[in-house]
Amino acid sequence: MQGVRDKSFLASLDKNPLETLAKFMTRSDKYANAEETKNLREAAQNVKISVKESTKKEVDSAGGKKRKEDRTRDERKSGKRPDRRFSTYTSLNKPQEQVLMEIKSEGFVSWPNKLRSNPNRWNNDKYCHYHRDHGHSTSDCYHLQEEIERLTREGRLREHVERTGTVEERSGDNRPTEEIRTIVDGPRGRGDSNNAWKSHVKSISRPESEILIIARPSKEKKKEKYCISFTDEDARRIHHPHDDALVITLTIANRRVFHIIIDTGSSTDVLFTHAFNKMSIERSTLRPVRTPLIRFSGGQILPEGIISLSLTAGSPPQQATVMVDFLIIDQSSVYNAILGRPSLSLL
Known part of the structure; x- marks a missing residue:
């Protein structure tokens, strides 16, 4: 009885009771065989379903791997990648x-x-x-x-x-955070006395609306303007490209002076003592100067004096002669003189 678990077997015994043990064993074997056949059929069906599901998973896995490889290959061909780190990329000046x-x-x-x-x-x-x-x-x-x-x-x-x-577009906000100011001037620009200092400071401190520029008509005949240019002849013995200083030769106090450097950053005109001494000019003609010149290192140089000398540039008919106030400086230099903004503005 323990081998037959089908409830229909018990129901058949209630409905049709058996008279002998032989008939009972015959009927129980019949139901037992039927139950075993049913269990075998269900087991075979489960195995078939399991094999089918396993095969499907393997096919899906292989197909997914293939699709992933195909996608990777396509991305490699197109140069695109879906999970990029940056949304924008900087333009380069070369591949x-x-x-x-x-x-x-x-x-x-x-x-x-x-x-x-x-x-x-x-x-x-x-x-x-x-x-x-x-x-x-x-x-x-x-x-x-x-x-x-x-x-x-x-x-x-x-x-x-x-x-x-x-520059603003490349570097973003470049607004200055601080201001660095400096005033560079010499005796030629604002005088050499305390009163001249005060007057100069007041003039540059006034609002722009209070500064009036009055143009007075010149009584002298208007000078003809010429174009300053350099020819191939001027460029002889110069290696190009170059960053050489502009060094010229001029006539100072009727002496031909070589090695004069043009310095548009200088607010004074300088004549070094080794050149001044060769001019045989009396030192008594020097006017005193109290304003020192400042070195790059912060040290001060007090000029030996200031003197007005004639300066001639060019050759006839394109020639100009002006009076220039030179500061006499006792310092060694490879140049004989420095022409700054004051003399250049006169020429």
């Missing part, structure tokens, strides 16, 4: 493969691992110098584009960034 060739020996470059896709599907005609493997070209490598952008934002590739637009 990214050239940038890589110039920075590959630098220690700050982060190199990637080998490609993980199926080598059988790679395009062996294309090679990436960043991945050091075949499959796509260096110019189409989005990993390299990401690395270059990272280095650019760290400020390591400034020389490779394309310069476009104004």
Whole structure:
């Protein structure tokens, strides 16, 4: 009785009782065989379903892997990547493969691992110098584009960034945070006495609306203006391109003076003592000066005096002679004199 679990067997015994044990065993065997057959059929059906589901999973897994490889290959071909780190990329002044060739020996470059896709599907005609493997070209490598952008934002590739637009557009907010002021002037500009100092400071401190510029008509005949130019003859024995200083020869106090440097940043005209002594001019003609000159190091140089001398530039008919106030400076120099803004404005 324990071997037959089908309830229909018990129901048949209630409905049709058996008279002998032989009939009972015959009926129980019949129901037992039927139950065993049913269990075998259900087991076979479960095995079939399990095999079918397992096969489906393997097919789906293989298909998903294939689709992933195909997607990776398509992304490699197109140079696109869905999960980029940056939304915008800096414009370069050269191709990214050239940038890589110039920075590959630098220690700050982060190199990637080998490609993980199926080598059988790679395009062996294309090679990436960043991945050091075949499959796509260096110019189409989005990993390299990401690395270059990272280095650019760290400020390591400034020389490779394309310069476009104004300074404000390239660097953002460049509004000054501080002001650095300086006044450079000499006796020629505002005098050498305390009263001259006070008058000069008051004049530059007044509002712009209170400063009036009155143009007085000159009684002298209007000078003809000439164009100053340099010819190939002037450029002889000069190696180009050059950043040589402008050194000229002029006539000072009827003496031909060589090695005179033009300095538009100087607010005074200077004549060094080694040149002044050769002119045989009496020192008694020097006027005293109380305003020192300031060195780059902060030290002061007190001129030996100031003197007005004639200065002639050019040759007839294109010649000009003016009176210039020279500061006499006792300092060694490779030049004999310095022509600053005061004399240049007179010529």
